[in-house]
Amino acid sequence: MKKAVIFLIILLLYSASYLLFRFSHMELWERDNKMYVIFPSESKLIYYFFRPASYLDNKVTGIGIHIGPH
Secondary structure, rough: HHHHHHHHHHHHHHHHHHHHHHHHHHEOOOOEEEEEEEOOOOOOHOOOOOOOHHHHHHHHOOOEEOOOOO
């Protein structure tokens, strides 16, 4: 039971941090009129850390992901 609570807290913190990153790094691309989450090109660590969440986000909401400026 204790491990499940710890796992849920970690999952909640991960989800909240992704949402904060997502809403502060969204950009509308004029070419296709779609929203993208832009990951900084100088920090691949952030991209790989949020990669699972961004793929799930893409499947659920259709928002795209892009590394570096669009």
